[in-house]
Amino acid sequence: MSRINTHRLREMLKLYFIMGSPNCYKEPAEVLKEAIAGGITLFQFREKGNHALTGVEKVTLAKELQTICKKHDIPFIVNDDIDLAISLDADGVHIGQEDEPVAKVRSRIGDKILGVSVHTMEEAMSALEAGADYFGVGPIFPTKTKEDAKPVQGVQHIQHFREKGITIPIVGIGGITVENAMNVKEAGADGVSVITAISKASDIIKAAQSLRQQIEY
Ligand SMILES: Cc1ncc(COP(=O)(O)OP(=O)(O)O)c(N)n1
Ligand SMILES: Cc1nc(C(=O)O)sc1CCOP(=O)(O)O
Numbered sequence: 571m572s573r574i575n576t577h578r579l580r581e582m583l584k585l586y587f588i589m590g591s592p593n594c595y596k597e598p599a600e601v602l603k604e605a606i607a608g609g610i611t612l613f614q615f616r617e618k619g620n621h622a623l624t625g626v627e628k629v630t631l632a633k634e635l636q637t638i639c640k641k642h643d644i645p646f647i648v649n650d651d652i653d654l655a656i657s658l659d660a661d662g663v664h665i666g667q668e669d670e671p672v673a674k675v676r677s678r679i680g681d682k683i684l685g686v687s688v689h690t691m692e693e694a695m696s697a698l699e700a701g702a703d704y705f706g707v708g709p710i711f712p713t714k715t716k717e718d719a720k721p722v723q724g725v726q727h728i729q730h731f732r733e734k735g736i737t738i739p740i741v742g743i744g745g746i747t748v749e750n751a752m753n754v755k756e757a758g759a760d761g762v763s764v765i766t767a768i769s770k771a772s773d774i775i776k777a778a779q780s781l782r783q784q785i786e787y
């Protein structure tokens with residue numbers, strides 16, 4: 571095995587859906603199936619927030635969602651929980667600055683996809699050196715989903731990273747909707763990561779389709 575091909579990763583990152591049970595009004599499995607039908611390109615299992623599942627229940631849900639992803643050829647990424655990612659043989663993990671150090675995670679997961687949240691050039695250079703495959707940059711717009719999110723930064727950080735010569739795949743995150751997704755792409759992102767815009771949409775298939783159209787345009 572070798573590290574993921576960058577071109578393939580850019581394709582995967584176009585419409586990156588993130589979700590766990592606290593983000594859903596109905597069964598997470600149903601939400602994921604509809605999101606896949608609408609055209610998401612990557613999925614992150616993020617079981618976090620109010621009433622998040624833990625222990626066996628969390629593992630059971632992760633396995634159920636991973637099975638759906640496998641059936642539809644959608645790569646399955648685990649947020650924060652490196653042990654879970656390894657035990658399920660997930661396709662990758664996403665970590666932030668408050669999680670395990672990037673180099674340690676890289677050595678634990680081998681060639682699996684490694685996404686890292688970065689907010690400054692210093693964090694970006696250090697994550698690159700330690701083996702990140704892509705960056706998550708946010709919050710681009712106001713979000714109600716992550717209580718400990720950093721101050722809203724608009725699309726400027728993405729533009730800044732590109733101007734400074736950072737070529738690694740980047741996804742924007744935080745408050746992204748069908749109305750503003752295009753701005754994120756135009757700033758230099760390869761794709762958008764969304765929770766609410768899909769998970770809480772009244773028509774999940776249509777929401778994912780509309781977002782995908784914005785990104786493909
Ligand atoms: C694609 C993507 N980008 C950023 C994040 C946020 O990660 P982190 O800062 O570790 O915060 P939590 O998601 O763990 O609360 C993400 N999960 N995915
Ligand atoms: C998980 C997460 N990380 C963020 C960051 O800024 O790093 S913002 C965020 C929440 C994204 O949810 P929504 O699409 O509902 O705004």
Ligand SMILES: [Mg+2]
Binds near residue numbers: 649650664665666669
């Ligand atoms: Mg994290």
